[in-house]
Amino acid sequence: MDIETLTPRQWIENEEAYTKLLEDQNIRDKIPFLNVNKTEHFKNLSLVKFYGMVQDMDSPEYYLEKFEVINKITKQSTYVTGKYNENITVEDNEYVNFENSSNITSERQTFVVISVPAINSWVHTLDGKFRLDVTKNMQTEFSSNKRAYEETMDVEAGPSNVEKKVCSEVSKAPYTKSTSSNPKDIFPFPKEGEQVFHIKLYTNQDKLKINDVCEFVGFLDTFPTLIPEVCDAQMDTDALNAPASLYPRIHCVNYKKMKHNNPLLEEDTKIENIDVLRKDLLVVLTQLLLGDELAAEYLLYHLISQVYLRRDGLALGKFSLNISNIPSLPSYPIGLYKFIEKLLPKSIYLPMTLENLNDLTFVPKKNYELNYLSSGVLQLSNNTHVVLDETKLSPGKLNEAGLSNIKALSSCIKHQSLHYDFKFYPLEFDCDIPFLILSEGKSMIPSDVHVVLQPDEMCLNNFKEIVEAADHFLKPDLLNNIRKYLTSVRLIDYSLSEEIETFIQDEFVKMRQDKNATIDDLHGMLILARLVSISEGKKTLGESAWKKASEIEETRKIRIKN
Numbered sequence: 001m002d003i004e005t006l007t008p009r010q011w012i013e014n015e016e017a018y019t020k021l022l023e024d025q026n027i028r029d030k031i032p033f034l035n036v037n038k039t040e041h042f043k044n045l046s047l048v049k050f051y052g053m054v055q056d057m058d059s060p061e062y063y064l065e066k067f068e069v070i071n072k073i074t075k076q077s078t079y080v081t082g083k084y085n086e087n088i089t090v091e092d093n094e095y096v097n098f099e100n101s102s103n104i105t106s107e108r109q110t111f112v113v114i115s116v117p118a119i120n121s122w123v124h125t126l127d128g129k130f131r132l133d134v135t136k137n138m139q140t141e142f143s144s145n146k147r148a149y150e151e152t153m154d155v156e157a158g159p160s161n162v163e164k165k166v167c168s169e170v171s172k173a174p175y176t177k178s179t180s181s182n183p184k185d186i187f188p189f190p191k192e193g194e195q196v197f198h199i200k201l202y203t204n205q206d207k208l209k210i211n212d213v214c215e216f217v218g219f220l221d222t223f224p225t226l227i228p229e230v231c232d233a234q235m236d237t238d239a240l241n242a243p244a245s246l247y248p249r250i251h252c253v254n255y256k257k258m259k260h261n262n263p264l265l266e267e268d269t270k271i272e273n274i275d276v277l278r279k280d281l282l283v284v285l286t287q288l289l290l291g292d293e294l295a296a297e298y299l300l301y302h303l304i305s306q307v308y309l310r311r312d313g314l315a316l317g318k319f320s321l322n323i324s325n326i327p328s329l330p331s332y333p334i335g336l337y338k339f340i341e342k343l344l345p346k347s348i349y350l351p352m353t354l355e356n357l358n359d360l361t362f363v364p365k366k367n368y369e370l371n372y373l374s375s376g377v378l379q380l381s382n383n384t385h386v387v388l389d390e391t392k393l394s395p396g397k398l399n400e401a402g403l404s405n406i407k408a409l410s411s412c413i414k415h416q417s418l419h420y421d422f423k424f425y426p427l428e429f430d431c432d433i434p435f436l437i438l439s440e441g442k443s444m445i446p447s448d449v450h451v452v453l454q455p456d457e458m459c460l461n462n463f464k465e466i467v468e469a470a471d472h473f474l475k476p477d478l479l480n481n482i483r484k485y486l487t488s489v490r491l492i493d494y495s496l497s498e499e500i501e502t503f504i505q506d507e508f509v510k511m512r513q514d515k516n517a518t519i520d521d522l523h524g525m526l527i528l529a530r531l532v533s534i535s536e537g538k539k540t541l542g543e544s545a546w547k548k549a550s551e552i553e554e555t556r557k558i559r560i561k562n
Contacts, residue, residue: 054214112199122342217252301532302320322445390445414446
């Protein structure tokens with residue numbers, strides 16, 4: 001039996017074996033991919049997979065995991081499972097015996113999962129290889145001789161106090177509600193084709209957090225949702241109007257958190273010629289930074305940075321970069337960003353205009369009336385690079401919202417955490433968002449590293465030609481290899497030996513004697529030296545990497561003083 005044709009009942013009968021099968025990536029790849037296929041092309045309860053970001057979570061709900069169904073004519077009873085299904089369906093000559101003490105009520109958790117925000121177009125293009133021949137998976141009409149019972153219960157009420165919700169014959173039309181009906185503020189950066197699903201999770205609910213990016217495998221529930229026109233008037237209309245009624249559901253049988261979303265890089269991919277790729281990338285970055293080799297080095301380290309450890313309130317590894325002295329060429333910041341966009345799987349460009357600061361919502365906010373989390377500019381998954389263009393800032397006054405947005409940005413950069421607005425209380429969420437700030441003078445926003453750009457006059461006068469040359473230089477194979485390089489070196493399992501730790505202690509003593517260095521200076525050097533090392537494909541720190549980090553830091557600081 002092909003795994004993609006399994007039904008919920010078949011899965012339940014041999015759940016352990018099928019879950020084991022999903023560990024094989026080749027088996028997993030056979031399951032239809034909803035990110036590039038529409039839900040209306042699938043039959044109800046088809047096994048599918050969806051790759052997305054957890055945007056919100058609902059309250060837990062009860063469902064009937066096992067219940068008795070009785071034939072009205074023969075009085076024969078059978079036990080049916082409600083697991084991995086939204087509705088209980090019975091024949092016209094059957095009914096559900098809700099009073100049977102042997103019925104089993106269980107709990108499941110619902111997560112709102114959206115298309116990963118800020119995915120760049122080249123990732124979508126590569127994902128397109130999973131598009132189906134839709135004629136093989138077209139929806140079929142629902143059988144008209146079955147009645148549907150709404151089995152979901154509010155967990156707060158408890159199973160014993162819930163009034164049975166029985167719906168009359170429902171519409172034959174499959175559930176195909178488009179995302180245009182969704183609240184528009186559920187996506188940080190709305191784009192055509194983005195999707196929202198309610199993922200029903202039966203196990204490991206506590207291991208999933210808001211903003212996690214996962215690949216979910218489960219049964220797509222396209223059965224029509226209950227609507228007031230066809231259901232008992234006593235049903236809870238608030239529940240019917242909740243966002244759950246707008247989204248298709250996936251009853252999850254398995255999920256895995258993703259370390260990255262680069263479709264070019266598989267688990268067993270080995271990157272060769274790292275030195276050559278590093279050199280070629282630095283050539284391109286140096287040209288795009290107008291001949292400035294030092295700025296190119298720091299931009300490379302920024303592109304491969306991530307938070308690798310949290311300790312004592314510190315997010316170690318963050319490497320937000322402020323490049324100042326950006327030339328007054330209107331096309332320069334966006335031209336630079338266009339190349340960053342080509343290299344990274346996820347990125348956004350945000351002009352720091354007065355209008356954007358005053359009008360955009362940066363922090364997610366809970367909407368209690370509709371019971372959903374409205375998104376914000378900064379609700380992003382880990383390793384989404386944000387390019388802030390401060391050169392677009394004009395004189396004017398920040399309103400209250402603008403000041404709050406600047407505060408949120410600063411907190412996000414300094415602590416890699418963000419306080420979501422839950423109206424009655426703020427709730428802190430950790431994040432890992434690398435920020436690149438382009439500014440004329442030193443940015444008004446804090447950063448971990450500040451580099452003063454020193455453009456070459458000839459490059460400054462020929463930026464258009466530089467962009468064309470860089471495009472020509474980055475042939476498809478080289479471009480894809482650089483994309484793989486940037487992701488793979490970030491994932492290197494880096495560690496320090498006892499010998500190297502002793503070396504670092506000795507170096508710190510010298511730093512304190514020569515330059516009155518602080519513990520923050522040591523943290524900064526450790527992070528920079530680590531980035532130098534992994535950019536060269538090394539799993540530990542060597543004396544040469546420490547020396548190189550020291551030299552470029554010295555040059556950077558001299559520039560700032562001058």
